[in-house]
Amino acid sequence: MLVAVFTDFGLEGPYTGQMKAVLHRDAPGVPVVDLLADAPVFDPRASAYLLAALVPALPAGSVVLGVVDPGVGSDRGAVMVEADDCWYVGPDNGLFALVVRRARTARAFPVFEAPGAVSASFHGRDVFAPAAARLACGERPERGAARAPATVDRPDWPDDLDRIVYIDRYGNAMTGLRAGRLDPGAELVAHGRPARRARTFSDVPVGQAFWYENANGLAELAVNQGRAADALALRPGDAIGIRDPR
Template sequence: MIVLFTDFGLNDPYVGQMHAVFAREAPGVPVIDLFHSVPAFNIRAGAYLLPAYARDFPPGTVFVCVVDPGVGGVRRPVMLQADRRWYVGPDNGLFEMVRRRATEHECRVIRWRPSRLSASFHGRDLFAPVAARLARGEIPDAAPAELTAPSDIPWPEDLAEIIHIDQYGNGISGLRATTLSTEQAIRAGGEVLKYARVFSEVPPGTAFWYENANGLVEIAVNGGSAAARLGLRPGDPLTLIQP
């Protein structure tokens, strides 16, 4: 199985071009579009989303992960094997939280190159064919290496920040819900929000926080948009209030 995780969106041809490579290079292998709405260019947001949304895929899954504002530059192309899954993409921090949370991992710098490699679309020309080969059971030419550790801004174990707004206006954070007590409140967008297990536990129009289906703290409004109500955007901080 091949799984796509990108900031490409769905309004342009990029996702379709990736699928065309998979159809040519790995016919018959299922391809899943997991995420194409990672905030554009936001490597850190992608890094915290990836392990939460990858955790339920079976061993042998190949993730093609492209949030790559440095494409064509000095960053290396890598493939990371972590907990019996493959992750293919740029060595720019995108795999940092996968690496930290894995029980075992091994990184390799990709040395294989296609006959045609554009400067600006390594997702199609390099990462997709490498992923197709891995899905076929082949190991492309690569050298053992360590991932490059992010050094620009703090990368805590859990990120108290909004990292994605879904189509309902819910604000997904980089906090694992297991690190919080349900007695804790969270300040977001100028309001103090209490915990609820599900939407129906609060009156319509009420803002609250809950553990989403992927284990992350999410800010929501019953029957409404937390983004609109609280003015939430990716990068907005959350403040934890002790019980």
């Protein structure tokens, strides 16, 4: 049992720390792990593909506190989702859409009522963290409140996103495409430049761009001993073409 925190807050600043203080207050003894603090800023769609790729590596029973929430303070919904063996708490803006779609079973529930005053700008601390703590303590919502996760999924979003969703500190560029869904002979095309698949870095010449299946199953653009993001001028959100082998 652990609470995994997935946000676009960054680790700097007080936001992550204040959420964790609530988690430790309300769920003492439950470990809290920073799963990702620099999810695509203000972009629930790109974040949804990244989160869905990270989930399979979490222990069964984990609670995911997911906050990428540009609509905080508006009337966007809030949701708790039970999908396969894990729980998810956060805004109902599509952040959990791909988790839900890829799950064998999923149900959605209203978020537990906030225990105190709710600020206009920090529902992560005031609404979602207290709810995650209650789930981590074993509390469950009323079964009667369950609904199919219709509003959680985004039917118009594709099964795999042909865009850059994350650039890591080494300059590698993750796409929202699951490598297992691509033809092994397919090339990925970034700004008109095609890249072939390789198993790993040392399989291509120094300086050459390629793509490979990363440790979370996503197709990732990389350059052997270089920075793919710089070499290919890639930024989060950039479109990636798929050129299937003839």
